[in-house]
Amino acid sequence: MPTALAVETHELTKRFRGKPADEQRSWADALVELAKRALHPPETRTVVDRVSLSVRRGEFFGIIGSNGAGKTTLLKMLACLLYPDAGRGTVNGHDILRQRNDVRRSVVIAKAGGWMSTLWQLSGWENLLFRARMCGLSRTEALERARYVVERLEIGDKASEHSWSWSAGEAQKFSLAMTFIARTPVVMLDEPTSHLDPHVSRLVREFVREDLNRQNGQTVIMSTHYLEEAELMCDRVAILREGVVLACDTPAALKRTYAPDPILELRVRRYAPEIGEAAKESLGIVELIEHFEDIATGHARLRPKWAGEPDAAMLINELGVRGVEVLSVGSTEPTLDDVYFRLAKEEAR
Amino acid sequence: MSAERGVELWAPVRALGTRQQLAAIWMFLKRDLLLQTHFRVSYLTNLMETVSQLAIYGVIASLGQHVARVEQLTGGYVNFVISGLVLNTLLATALAGPYLGLMESFWNNRIEIIMASPLKLPWFVTGISVGKYVDALVRVAILLAGGTIFLGFVWPPATGLLGFLVVLVLALAATTGLGLAAAGMVYTLDARGGQDPVRFVVETIAGLVAGVYFPLQVLPAWMQWLGYLIPHTYAIDGMRRALFGSSSLPPLPLQSQLPLPPLLTDLIALTLYAAIALPLGWWTFKRGMALARSDGRLSRWL
Numbered sequence: 001m002p003t004a005l006a007v008e009t010h011e012l013t014k015r016f017r018g019k020p021a022d023e024q025r026s027w028a029d030a031l032v033e034l035a036k037r038a039l040h041p042p043e044t045r046t047v048v049d050r051v052s053l054s055v056r057r058g059e060f061f062g063i064i065g066s067n068g069a070g071k072t073t074l075l076k077m078l079a080c081l082l083y084p085d086a087g088r089g090t091v092n093g094h095d096i097l098r099q100r101n102d103v104r105r106s107v108v109i110a111k112a113g114g115w116m117s118t119l120w121q122l123s124g125w126e127n128l129l130f131r132a133r134m135c136g137l138s139r140t141e142a143l144e145r146a147r148y149v150v151e152r153l154e155i156g157d158k159a160s161e162h163s164w165s166w167s168a169g170e171a172q173k174f175s176l177a178m179t180f181i182a183r184t185p186v187v188m189l190d191e192p193t194s195h196l197d198p199h200v201s202r203l204v205r206e207f208v209r210e211d212l213n214r215q216n217g218q219t220v221i222m223s224t225h226y227l228e229e230a231e232l233m234c235d236r237v238a239i240l241r242e243g244v245v246l247a248c249d250t251p252a253a254l255k256r257t258y259a260p261d262p263i264l265e266l267r268v269r270r271y272a273p274e275i276g277e278a279a280k281e282s283l284g285i286v287e288l289i290e291h292f293e294d295i296a297t298g299h300a301r302l303r304p305k306w307a308g309e310p311d312a313a314m315l316i317n318e319l320g321v322r323g324v325e326v327l328s329v330g331s332t333e334p335t336l337d338d339v340y341f342r343l344a345k346e347e348a349r
Numbered sequence: 350m351s352a353e354r355g356v357e358l359w360a361p362v363r364a365l366g367t368r369q370q371l372a373a374i375w376m377f378l379k380r381d382l383l384l385q386t387h388f389r390v391s392y393l394t395n396l397m398e399t400v401s402q403l404a405i406y407g408v409i410a411s412l413g414q415h416v417a418r419v420e421q422l423t424g425g426y427v428n429f430v431i432s433g434l435v436l437n438t439l440l441a442t443a444l445a446g447p448y449l450g451l452m453e454s455f456w457n458n459r460i461e462i463i464m465a466s467p468l469k470l471p472w473f474v475t476g477i478s479v480g481k482y483v484d485a486l487v488r489v490a491i492l493l494a495g496g497t498i499f500l501g502f503v504w505p506p507a508t509g510l511l512g513f514l515v516v517l518v519l520a521l522a523a524t525t526g527l528g529l530a531a532a533g534m535v536y537t538l539d540a541r542g543g544q545d546p547v548r549f550v551v552e553t554i555a556g557l558v559a560g561v562y563f564p565l566q567v568l569p570a571w572m573q574w575l576g577y578l579i580p581h582t583y584a585i586d587g588m589r590r591a592l593f594g595s596s597s598l599p600p601l602p603l604q605s606q607l608p609l610p611p612l613l614t615d616l617i618a619l620t621l622y623a624a625i626a627l628p629l630g631w632w633t634f635k636r637g638m639a640l641a642r643s644d645g646r647l648s649r650w651l
Contacts, residue, residue: 014645016645020646021539023649025542026542028546034538080642081642081647083639104467126383131466133369133373133375136364178462182466
């Protein structure tokens with residue numbers, strides 16, 4: 001009987017010992033290294049630290065964080081590709097420690113840079129069918145689903161070609177298609193749009209949100225460091241930093257809690273990052289988020305944050321002195337970016 | 350897609366029954382054949398290695414005509430060496446197949462996508478090794494056809510076939526155990542530099558003292574005893590005795606010390622070897638895979 005939760009973790013923890021070995025080393029070198037390790041055990045670093053999360057069935061759940069935050073490690077533990085050191089978890093009601101085979105039937109995972117995992121000697125169809133048969137699909141089912149996914153991701157014209165003829169975006173789409181071919185209750189996507197151009201990113205996002213999540217009812221857990229993407233797609237997000245969950249809620253609730261006030265925004269011209277750095281130092285600005293609209297002309301939107309009382313007039317004056325033309329001054333609603341930076345800053349303190 | 354279809358999806362992907370697992374193995378085989386034959390000329394040039402092996406031993410056989418002791422072996426050196434090469438090709442595949450299949454999956458970044466599927470570990474290891482056996486069978490065919498046509502290999506009578514098959518099954522089981530242990534070393538030692546300690550030891554001994562190219566009895570006694578460490582020695586001796594009869598083959602030192610027919614000694618040794626090596630190799634392989642998933646070294650990149 002399915003439980004109400006698609007995924008649940010309780011104090012899930014992963015630690016790694018030492019640095020990864022040279023992948024080309026021989027067994028003789030490895031034996032010497034093992035002896036050295038026995039005498040001087042390497043340091044342990046905690047990559048995922050007591051993470052407790054609950055993801056409801058049918059939810060679109062985001063895990064956001066910078067590189068090295070532990071997003072991939074967390075997803076891999078949930079997919080049984082990595083065994084946790086402590087804590088427990090369930091996927092589709094199955095224990096990730098004791099019912100691994102049931103978990104593998106319940107979840108698919110698409111990794112960042114997964115385009116590298118297609119076999120270049122095989123065509124798109126062959127890659128897809130190979131994956132489908134690994135998941136126990138009959139040939140008819142495999143073909144039907146392969147056709148559907150290929151059509152939906154707009155890669156039909158490339159499916160008969162070998163992967164070396166694909167662009168990076170097409171290869172990433174094939175890799176995602178291989179993931180989506182098995183319809184599991186839970187879908188995990190690790191930075192699915194990290195190598196894609198804006199058009200393909202949107203296509204993938206639409207497919208995941210509309211087809212998998214809304215129509216199929218599949219639970220989606222997506223890790224990303226694109227905060228706008230998370231805000232756009234996710235019902236709830238968990239913010240991860242150095243393996244620790246800093247906050248977990250809906251994007252709206254996170255903004256209400258951590259960035260409730262409208263944020264000052266200046267639209268400027270002839271701006272350069274060095275000018276911003278200089279202004280920050282002289283005016284006591286703790287953070288200056290820059291969104292460039294045109295680097296060549298220096299068109300940008302600036303969001304300053306002061307340690308104390310905001311002083312927009314001083315900033316406008318300072319920018320003017322340095323040759324920057326201020327086009328407009330207004331206030332804007334906070335985004336997940338603002339939440340993330342505030343939480344990260346608090347955590348760093 | 351209807352809402353009902355969404356509800357239906359809550360059922361997990363079905364458990365893979367024997368039929369589905371076999372279908373997955375067939376896909377592995379198909380994939381490996383596509384990979385092997387992708388560069389056709391390259392594949393043919395690889396097979397030339399077997400052809401040149403055949404030619405080398407053909408020349409040696411012609412020299413051996415002048416040596417009565419060699420000429421007596423299993424009806425001539427050609428029969429002796431080709432039978433040895435054929436079995437050694439199959440045993441080499443059992444030994445290296447799991448290791449090479451695992452390494453290919455690792456370097457091609459396929460290991461995670463396979464390990465994340467519901468395919469069980471025994472089927473996984475079968476899948477990654479099965480293509481290697483097809484390649485081995487092509488090489489065996491070249492050895493037998495080339496040996497028969499160009500070197501005068503005389504096919505043994507069918508009466509010894511059953512004995513040969515028993516030897517073959519036991520030898521493959523024993524060597525597969527060693528092969529699994531070798532593959533397990535990839536992650537146990539975290540070493541992927543192209544070799545492992547198990548294969549290093551077994552292949553070094555097999556090349557010299559297993560009796561593939563020359564009778565073991567021409568070596569010093571201590572070296573002959575070294576040959577007893579690996580199943581190849583019993584397998585190759587047993588195969589020749591089953592197919593060509595025992596009369597022309599001198600007994601191994603072990604056989605002369607036991608009051609049993611030489612072929613039975615080989616079969617007992619192979620049975621014991623398989624009974625120990627197969628579970629031990631499987632345990633090592635499983636432990637290596639578990640270790641990889643514990644240390645995060647399963648795939649090339651985390």
